[in-house]
Amino acid sequence: xxxxxxxxxxxxxxxxxxxxxxxxxxxxxxxxxxxxxxxxxxxxxxxxxxxxxxxxxxxxxxxxxxxxxxxxxxxxxxxxxxxxxxxxxxxxxxxxxxxxxxxxxxxxxxxxxxxxxxxxxxxxxxxxxxxxxxxxxxxxxxxxxxxxxxxxxxxxxxxxxxxxxxxxxxxxxxxxxxxxxxxxxxxxxxxxxxxxxxxxxxxxxxxxxxxxxxxxxxxxxxxxxxxxxxxxxxxxxxxxxxxxxxxxxxxxxxxxxxxxxxxxxxxxxxxxxxxxxxxxxxxxxxxxxxxxxxxxxxxxxxxxxxxxxxxxxxxxxxxxxxxxxxxxxxxxxxxxxxxxxxxxxxxxxxxxxxxxxxxxxxxxxxxxxxxxxxxxxxxxxxxxxxxxxxxxxxxxxxxxxxxxxxxxxxxxxxxxxxxxxxxxxxxxxxxxxxxxxxxxxxxxxxxxxxxxxxxxxxxxxxxxxxxxxxxxxxxxxxxxxxxxxxxxxxxxxxxxxxxxxxxxxxxxxxxxxxxxxxxxxxxxxxx
Numbered sequence: 001x002x003x004x005x006x007x008x009x010x011x012x013x014x015x016x017x018x019x020x021x022x023x024x025x026x027x028x029x030x031x032x033x034x035x036x037x038x039x040x041x042x043x044x045x046x047x048x049x050x051x052x053x054x055x056x057x058x059x060x061x062x063x064x065x066x067x068x069x070x071x072x073x074x075x076x077x078x079x080x081x082x083x084x085x086x087x088x089x090x091x092x093x094x095x096x097x098x099x100x101x102x103x104x105x106x107x108x109x110x111x112x113x114x115x116x117x118x119x120x121x122x123x124x125x126x127x128x129x130x131x132x133x134x135x136x137x138x139x140x141x142x143x144x145x146x147x148x149x150x151x152x153x154x155x156x157x158x159x160x161x162x163x164x165x166x167x168x169x170x171x172x173x174x175x176x177x178x179x180x181x182x183x184x185x186x187x188x189x190x191x192x193x194x195x196x197x198x199x200x201x202x203x204x205x206x207x208x209x210x211x212x213x214x215x216x217x218x219x220x221x222x223x224x225x226x227x228x229x230x231x232x233x234x235x236x237x238x239x240x241x242x243x244x245x246x247x248x249x250x251x252x253x254x255x256x257x258x259x260x261x262x263x264x265x266x267x268x269x270x271x272x273x274x275x276x277x278x279x280x281x282x283x284x285x286x287x288x289x290x291x292x293x294x295x296x297x298x299x300x301x302x303x304x305x306x307x308x309x310x311x312x313x314x315x316x317x318x319x320x321x322x323x324x325x326x327x328x329x330x331x332x333x334x335x336x337x338x339x340x341x342x343x344x345x346x347x348x349x350x351x352x353x354x355x356x357x358x359x360x361x362x363x364x365x366x367x368x369x370x371x372x373x374x375x376x377x378x379x380x381x382x383x384x385x386x387x388x389x390x391x392x393x394x395x396x397x398x399x400x401x402x403x404x405x406x407x408x409x410x411x412x413x414x415x416x417x418x419x420x421x422x423x424x425x426x427x428x429x430x431x432x433x434x435x436x437x438x439x440x441x442x443x444x445x446x447x448x449x450x451x452x453x454x455x456x457x458x459x460x461x462x463x464x465x466x467x468x469x470x471x472x473x474x475x476x477x478x479x480x481x482x483x484x485x486x487x488x489x490x491x492x493x494x495x496x497x498x499x500x501x502x503x504x505x506x507x508x509x510x511x512x513x514x515x516x517x518x519x520x521x522x523x524x525x526x527x
Contacts, residue, residue, distance in 0.1 A: 004243035009234040019153030107144035125149035167223035358385035412437035
């Protein structure tokens with residue numbers, strides 16, 4: 001029997017509970033919650049010490065921010081090429097390149113990539129989920145959402161390859177009223193709608209038991225059948241959206257673990273092993289503050305047989321004594337100095353923790369390079385520890401491109417696009433046209449996705465090269481020069497190109513008219 005015919009909300013719920021049991025076994029919820037708190041500086045949560053100062057020297061904030069900045073310092077360049085090149089397949093890849101770049105801009109994919117890297121460093125995994133929203137824009141657009149790793153459940157938790165999974169569940173915590181409205185939109189009866197009740201779960205890092213939100217767990221389940229992806233939405237006992245067949249051939253989920261763990265689809269967070277180091281630093285600093293506040297002032301001892309009443313330190317107050325006031329009445333005992341080893345050990349703990357995280361003094365700019373070679377060497381050394389994370393991020397982008405291509409094939413259909421076309425005079429310009437994306441035979445050719453760094457410096461090098469070609473006469477056409485300069489380096493580039501084309505056409509028309517006049521005059525003279 002087909003899976004869509006035998007699957008029930010209860011079976012999906014039991015599958016969800018099995019996934020949650022695995023998360024509990026590996027301590028995922030606790031790890032995510034604690035790491036998020038420590039990254040945000042909430043490092044004394046749950047500590048009952050009302051008389052103790054609670055300082056925070058946040059090691060992780062600067063370290064993770066540095067790692068994030070290193071990975072995203074180079075923009076990602078994406079290019080689709082067919083394995084078997086022909087004029088037709090190359091045109092299709094050029095078209096897909098344009099549409100994917102447009103989709104990245106609309107979905108703010110590059111901005112969300114920074115959030116993905118942050119999540120991967122703190123929680124162990126960065127997760128993106130893409131889908132098509134038919135109500136967005138004129139013809140519908142691709143949507144992209146960042147998902148918490150603790151809200152994604154693989155059927156086989158020991159297999160990290162997404163496309164090999166028999167099924168995947170995305171857990172959504174929705175307000176009760178929103179779930180009921182969604183159920184009505186999908187034609188559920190009032191009896192079924194009334195059976196939907198909130199659950200008081202507080203396992204997820206963003207939820208608290210002391211704040212009632214009337215949240216309902218909705219399970220968005222995907223599975224593959226007959227080579228295509230199916231999906232359903234359900235609560236514990238009710239289908240919000242019954243099993244539905246799509247035209248997608250792959251799961252639309254992209255995954256980036258920070259460090260891969262053996263036999264687990266969840267990665268290891270960079271922060272987790274060093275939480276105790278952070279706790280130690282905070283505790284020692286707090287005790288040092290207590291010591292300094294209590295022992296900073298000398299202790300005063302006085303002769304109680306001579307002082308009448310309690311001695312105070314009010315300025316200018318007369319003090320009555322019994323006996324000769326010239327004899328010793330009191331003395332101040334200097335406070336003992338705190339051991340210097342305490343702060344030295346705190347400094348070393350911070351230093352070695354940063355070193356273990358791969359955030360060296362050179363990386364943080366605390367080492368002064370002596371020459372150009374030293375600057376290059378320092379840059380290479382600081383980037384080296386994060387090379388595997390960069391490659392993992394590139395793999396996420398490659399997976400995302402394949403997902404976008406799958407959505408374009410499945411949902412775009414006939415739509416209005418702008419394409420750059422070559423004119424008879426050899427120039428190129430963008431023209432509006434209708435194109436049917438469903439007519440592309442996607443299965444007739446394989447697409448190769450090239451992912452790499454497209455940094456500011458490589459673009460600047462391209463501008464300098466074009467300047468050199470133009471200056472030395474290798475390129476003598478301003479149109480060719482402008483068309484090859486990267487976007488953003490010449491203000492009003494499109495308008496300049498259009499004006500130059502118009503001027504060229506005008507000059508050619510005048511030249512043609514002049515030649516015709518000249519030919520006519522010569523013909524008249526011959527007569």
